[in-house]
Amino acid sequence: MIFSAHEMAPADVYHTLTQIIIPRPVAWVLSPNDEAGDSLNLAPFSFFNAVCSDPPVLMLSIGTKADGTLKDSCRNLLERKRCVIHIGSEEQVQAISDTARELAFGDSELELTGQELVEFQGVGMKRLQGAPIAMACSLHQHIEVGNKPQHLLLVEVEQFWIDDAVCYRDDKGRTRVDADKVRPLARLGGSEYARLGEVFRVVRR
Structure with a gap:
């Protein structure tokens, strides 16, 4: 097929892209x-x-x-220049999906999903308890792309x-993240998600 x-409606293009650019990590x-x-x-x-x-x-x-107004995450990043990005695990899929709801500005997704916060040492923000990975970030650049934009x-x-619990030191002293223990969630099209599945290595020739 x-x-x-150029002949497709924007919604159809989005629908197609999200089904073929898979799997996608979830921020x-x-x-x-x-x-x-x-x-x-x-x-x-x-889209991360x-x-x-x-x-x-x-x-x-x-x-x-x-x-047509800015989503809250975008507005917050543009105004306050900081955020914490988590990589959630498959056990958190329901909470991750529930926090995608479009709530009124200021309404708490944390309360909606029962998420708790813990200290993020050395950072001016907290992080989610239970997420295996968190990254404290600051805004580097903002670019508008496309027609909406x-x-x-x-x-x-x-x-x-x-x-x-999800990382270890290898024989070269480097920190290695064990993907099987992270159990990251992958986004597919529509309301579909995927688990990581089998992890294998390819030997370089």
Whole structure:
């Protein structure tokens, strides 16, 4: 089958892209609604990946709400320049899905899903308890892409936190993350998600 992107409605293009660009990692983003950080927003995004290692920069691509206004995570990052990105595990899939709901600004996804926070040492924000990986980030660059537009947010990782239970030191002294223990969630199309499945290695020739 052949489809011309130029002849497709934007919603159909989105529907197609999210079914063929798979699996996608899920960024579970905690961001402050106010300067004091007393009110927090929590939302998942699967238009997400790493784009640079020096400095460590991640990409979040965030659309708009149904009424065309900025999504809360985007608004918070543009205004307060900071967030904590979590890599959730498959056991957290229901909470991750529930935090995708479009709530009124200031309404708490944390209360909705019963998520608890713990101290993130050396960081001015807290992190989610139970998520195996957290990254404290600051806004690096904002780029508007497309017709709506879509907001491409590049964020720089300032501090990594990895649960000791999912990482170890290899024979070269490097920290290795055990993907089988992280059990990361993968996003597919529609309401579909996937588990990691079998992990295997390819020997370089």
